[in-house]
Amino acid sequence: MVGAHVAGYNSNSIGVCLVGGVNEKDFTKAENNFTKEQFASLAALLAKLSAKYPKATVLGHRDFPKVAKACPSFDAKAWAAKQGLPT
Numbered sequence: 001m002v003g004a005h006v007a008g009y010n011s012n013s014i015g016v017c018l019v020g021g022v023n024e025k026d027f028t029k030a031e032n033n034f035t036k037e038q039f040a041s042l043a044a045l046l047a048k049l050s051a052k053y054p055k056a057t058v059l060g061h062r063d064f065p066k067v068a069k070a071c072p073s074f075d076a077k078a079w080a081a082k083q084g085l086p087t
Contacts, residue, residue: 003015005061006061006064006067007066008065008066009064014049014053014056016042016045016046018034018038018042018072019038020033020034020035020038020073021033021034021070021071021072021073021074022073030070030071030073031073032073032074033073034073034074039079043083043085046058046080046083046085047083047085050085050086054086056086057086057087058076058077058080058085058086058087059076059077059087060072060074060075060076060077063076063077
């Protein structure tokens, strides 16, 4: 199903959402406040997706052109590389 996460890339990408990533007192401020469990689940999901789509790379929302957002509030490419995922 075509998603609606990054304009111009929705028909050839998969969007994954992590709940959190903003400051508790000021939701306009990005903050990497994800739990170890969230990162473990993310790694497992991306490993499955990478096996199914071997030409895919892992990017954060902020890594796409013309995206003026900080999400996912951490460097997804660097994190994925440390997990052995394609970047």
